[in-house]
Amino acid sequence: MRATTESPRPNLLELLWRATPETSRGPRKGLTVDEVVAAAIALADAEGLEAVTVRRLAQELGKAPMTLYTYVPGKAELVSLMLDSLFEGMARTPAQGSWRERLATVARDNYTLYRAHPWAAAASPNRPPLGPGQCAKYEHELQALEGLGLSDVEMDDALTYLLAFVRTAARDAAQSDAERETSGMSDEEWWETNGPLLARVLDPARFPTAVRVGQAAGEAHDAAYNPEHAFVFGLERTLDGLSTLIER
Amino acid sequence: MRATTESPRPNLLELLWRATPETSRGPRKGLTVDEVVAAAIALADAEGLEAVTVRRLAQELGKAPMTLYTYVPGKAELVSLMLDSLFEGMARTPAQGSWRERLATVARDNYTLYRAHPWAAAASPNRPPLGPGQCAKYEHELQALEGLGLSDVEMDDALTYLLAFVRTAARDAAQSDAERETSGMSDEEWWETNGPLLARVLDPARFPTAVRVGQAAGEAHDAAYNPEHAFVFGLERTLDGLSTLIER
DNA sequence: TTCGTACGTTGTATATTGTACAAAGTACGT
């Protein structure tokens, strides 16, 4: 048996905190984890997360594809690093005003982030890994809920609930945008194509309420779905829902 | 120029409503769209959506891979068909009781569906294509909001908001399950591996609230995240949020 | 100063994906 070296594959958490042991042997590294992550974010912002392939990213960095695996154990870890980097640098508007204003600000900061980086809304899990960015974000956002008489567990519940709403709203908005782009069809074209079939098949006798309400919603929003309206409406509802917990 | 036949690639909407023109020429079809969709659902239920590849599905059906393209124009359309089929067959508990009870029932029916078919929660868009299943579902669910004094647009807003919450809750729950399975790590093992680093890096002076609240939440749920609790908590908040719209 | 070895870099290779294309075969309508 050959005494092969134990490959010290860095753990995601170590990587997030940049707690990988420094090595001195061997050639100098031509890149840093931060550079790789920054390039990946730039690429995802410009062309979407599906453009962030190992080959393409390496090309962008002027290296051979496999080189990246020196910096990042795999693609999943790279995405986590991208997210944490976003969280690290995102806006943290200082908390002020009523609890409702403070939470609305938290929601808007998040919505703005996810709208600016649509790939992040799709990639972000409900519980992101505990990197420095996520921790700073969590710390900041909890401030909006401090001193309201909630238990610690309720603070976490409330924040998780609010953030899940925002992520979903942003994700749906991004998806709505993407569909419009991908299909390359305007709403008018869509109706020209599909209207006849729908008219035949959407029997008002069978779906009376659906036809009535669907039509009203479509006309009101001037589209099948209006993400910005959904966010505004949903944010009010979400804050109202939290008020019964907070103003108990 | 050869007079090639215009390939009558069926539109998704035509396919959803099974409104594809019947052909008589040529060999008899060995399958039906319904059989393909049913097999795909069974496969996704058993092994996840990532197991539903064209090759695997064809094998399951005893056909060559490319045969499936006779029935379905591509994989995206197949997934839409799978979803609509699920919606068609899902539980529709009759509406009764207060508006709150009715909406809670709608939410639970949806949550049950998505928990039984985790791939569907991940694949379902905010606005599913207008297939027969989706229409029947929409019609049914709107009943819970009928007669409450809401405008048609508000009915749609409210339902969309409620369903987005449920989808997200189910998606997060499925992801939480998947992570546990994929990592193959129990919570204890995770802490053994990552505890030391976290202890060093999660400075209570830098993240006082985060450390305090995070620890409390973790202990209360006996895990980093408790999806079922999040659903119960969130459903109450969501209904409270809608109450300010409905009981105005 | 020399040299072994740990480690960065990279070319090659593999398994898997969706699906385009064309050949082959089938059965209906004329």
Place this chain on the structure above:
DNA sequence: ACGTACTTTGTACAATATACAACGTACGAA
């Protein structure tokens, strides 16, 4: 009876993540 529309299928291709091994570099010990 026969042409042709349509099903079925084999082959092929581009793209993916990443395993593996060869190669070269430069530090640390001698």
